Amino acid sequence: MKRIVSILLMTFIVMSMFTTATFASNSEISKRNKVVNVAHRGASGHAPENTMAAFHEAFKMKADYIEIDVQMSKDGELVLIHDTTLDRTTNGTGYVGDHTLEELKQLDAGSWFSDEFAGEKIPTFEEVLDAFRGKIGILVELKSPELYPGIEEKVANALKERNMDKPRNNKIIIQSFNHDSVLTTKSLLPRIPVGVLAGMSWKDVTDQELEEFASYADYFNPNMNILDAELVDRIHDIGLDIWPYTVREKEQADRLLKLGVDGIITDFPEYVYDHPGRHK
Template identity: 50%
Template sequence: MASRKTAFVWHRIGLLLLTLCCAALTVSAINPYAAEGPLIIAHRGASGYAPENTMAAFELAERLGADFIELDVRMSKDGELVVIHDKSVDRTTNKTGFVHDYTLRELQKMDAGSYFHADYAEETIVSLEEVMDRFYGRIGLLIEIKDPPLYPGIEKKLAAVVLRYKLLQAITGIGRSGSFQGIEGIEGRADIFIQSFDFKSTRRIHALLPDIPVAVLIHADRHLLDYLI
């Protein structure tokens, strides 16, 4: 009698363990962005060694073996997407004023490297398309939309650029070979992520690009946890 009861208990324990294992395998299988080990994301490029959000910083990040480069996008006076963190050019260039008060051509003429070191005096503010031309398919891109209320329509602009390069990849196969592996996704490899502190902006970009992973950033000073829940 005791042996039969012991066998029954072990049988139930075995079923429980089997159920837990199946659940774990299922979660792992349906996780669309599971990666092997931690990702190395270069914040504004290799910004500790080169001026942030410049080609020099992005190129160095790639050489150092980063999985993704993180970059910030805003919109110029003439509606072009430009890569810069601050809403003004004061901190990182030799000019002053707001990004949206300058055209792309004017922004590209600014010195965006000397503030970091004289060796980088030739670095300039770059457009998102310049970054995409150089790095798309070679390294992952984590794109942050900065202060979207300042730039009406920025999500549509960004979606158009991303879709254009996705189409180019589908036609030419760019990024499908070589060392860049991306993150396994539902329909291939996730090579672009988009994020923002603005909830409405992330909803808009998700509606425009439903197959692109989107992240909502939160900050204790801006977002109440009970609101998020």
């Protein structure tokens, strides 16, 4: 009887070890396959960029984050628009910073995309925070912050007023092509993750430069065209995550997923979800 009990006990221990190892292995696979789906300026392949319509569409499509571009009006209000001028995405003209919020709110930011979206307005940063906090992550790009002295403080204050400067409660990340602005933001919001955006000129980024970024940033978010397997490995080795931009074709998403990036910034969230390796 004791012999039988011993055999059963040994079998149970071996099976437990195998199950634990298998679970750990599956967990690692799941972690590797979890690619963050970032809707670029909202689901901007389906609705006019940086509008509430695009953000709501991204939410409906179950994107993990919306990416937004923050600038400042003439009277110091935070508004969402990509270009520093109004001409491409509204029926207005001139520089964003030369218009008050009241003037900007009178513009049509949707008709350029489709008559279906006629009358869409330029939203404020605060409007988007209030509508989407706790519902979807928000990747905040400070757009041309050198044109708007003090924009980092205004963004920080808007987040603090809503108790959104604590990352355990909110999925907020702030990034910019202006790396000095990223440093300023980190000093104001030390608990919020930040990222450095990198255009084509960073194709030959050195390990020393990556180490410098890693001293204050959490993400290195490059133009997708500079990435290859070797650069992805170097960025990961330094401890940074990679969310490249901007995917507009399915084949582009497939290539980036094979390279092992951590997130993808895309106009079409469905291109990331459709990939068989994407952990949903």
